[in-house]
Amino acid sequence: EASSSDDFQTLLSWADKHRRLKVRANAETPEDAAKALELGAEGIGLCRTEHMFFEADRIDQMRGMILAANREERQHYLDQLLTYQEEDMLALFRVMNGLPVTVRLLDPPLHEFLPHTEDDMAALSQRIGKPVAAIREMTESLQEVNPMLGFRGCRLSIVYPEITEMQVKAIISAAVRATEEGLRPHPEIMIPLVVNVREIRLISKIIDRGIQAVMQEKHVSIPYKIGTMMETPRATLGADRLAAEVEFMSFGTNDLTQMTYGFSRDDVGKFLPQYLEKKLVEQDPFVSLDTRAVGRLMEIAVTESRARKPGIKYGICGEHGGDPLSIQFCHDLGLDYVSCSPFRVPVARIAAAQAKVRREQDS
Ligand code: PEP
Numbered sequence: 001e002a003s004s005s006d007d008f009q010t011l012l013s014w015a016d017k018h019r020r021l022k023v024r025a026n027a028e029t030p031e032d033a034a035k036a037l038e039l040g041a042e043g044i045g046l047c048r049t050e051h052m053f054f055e056a057d058r059i060d061q062m063r064g065m066i067l068a069a070n071r072e073e074r075q076h077y078l079d080q081l082l083t084y085q086e087e088d089m090l091a092l093f094r095v096m097n098g099l100p101v102t103v104r105l106l107d108p109p110l111h112e113f114l115p116h117t118e119d120d121m122a123a124l125s126q127r128i129g130k131p132v133a134a135i136r137e138m139t140e141s142l143q144e145v146n147p148m149l150g151f152r153g154c155r156l157s158i159v160y161p162e163i164t165e166m167q168v169k170a171i172i173s174a175a176v177r178a179t180e181e182g183l184r185p186h187p188e189i190m191i192p193l194v195v196n197v198r199e200i201r202l203i204s205k206i207i208d209r210g211i212q213a214v215m216q217e218k219h220v221s222i223p224y225k226i227g228t229m230m231e232t233p234r235a236t237l238g239a240d241r242l243a244a245e246v247e248f249m250s251f252g253t254n255d256l257t258q259m260t261y262g263f264s265r266d267d268v269g270k271f272l273p274q275y276l277e278k279k280l281v282e283q284d285p286f287v288s289l290d291t292r293a294v295g296r297l298m299e300i301a302v303t304e305s306r307a308r309k310p311g312i313k314y315g316i317c318g319e320h321g322g323d324p325l326s327i328q329f330c331h332d333l334g335l336d337y338v339s340c341s342p343f344r345v346p347v348a349r350i351a352a353a354q355a356k357v358r359r360e361q362d363s
């Protein structure tokens, strides 16, 4: 037992000496972040902030905010949400001291936060003092035929800039507190589901305003980066223009695969087994990058954006970031890091080293 685990540690230290790709983890709780660190992660490549609002009182505050009748009411809930977000971020910065933490702005369709059964609506009505009818009406009005192609990602920031402002203030306030504790937080704010450069310009203004407000109030300066997810085909095909506005790009290959194939990532179980059995696809494209399609879009994006802005950083944070075959592709493409679930970090470290060694042998 002990010796096989020693052998594994030896293998990992060999891998770390040889790889070029950095390995980060997708995590949003301090527990997962600590696990990721233990397994060798060199930062958080994706913190899905929506996961931080699904529990207990947080979700009620979120629901209150969505259901608010006016600006003041909404602000009341946003203030509560900011407190939660700030505490959660501080906890993450403490664990990840000195390492980058990529925080993605809220991504899911808002209706995912709302209750859908009559019982849940009645219970919520009691807790936040809104009539059931109002809750039902809002829930219905946010229903979408194709939510994954609907009102999510940065589209939320466009319609509700105050949510983005809340998140950014919370992230930077947490970074200020971490700094006061003698830590070195490295927040990287990431915009989800971007389609074009105008979205980034508009949202960056909201982000910068939030950041400046906090830094001026606290009289400190926090180093931060703003970047974009690359998860729509439109974004990859306009990457040169996006590059001018951001410091990093992270490929969200879950959505990029879904949109490239037109296969709903939530419904593949219904048809993909047949596709695999009949060899209509070589492999599950949600597991291993389809280098001829999704990979080509990534290649176009990297080539064209790098020509525009040579110093830009690239990562991948879709599930493929932990898949050895996909990691080879990411190495070849010259990405800076892969980010995957904490438990896949050791395999990713080894795969990253193998990817480099393989290419050295080829040349
Ligand atoms: C992705 O789409 O690849 C991604 C990382 O974002 P999410 O899985 O949260 O949609």
Ligand code: MG
Binding pocket: 231, 252, 254, 255
């Ligand atoms: Mg996505």
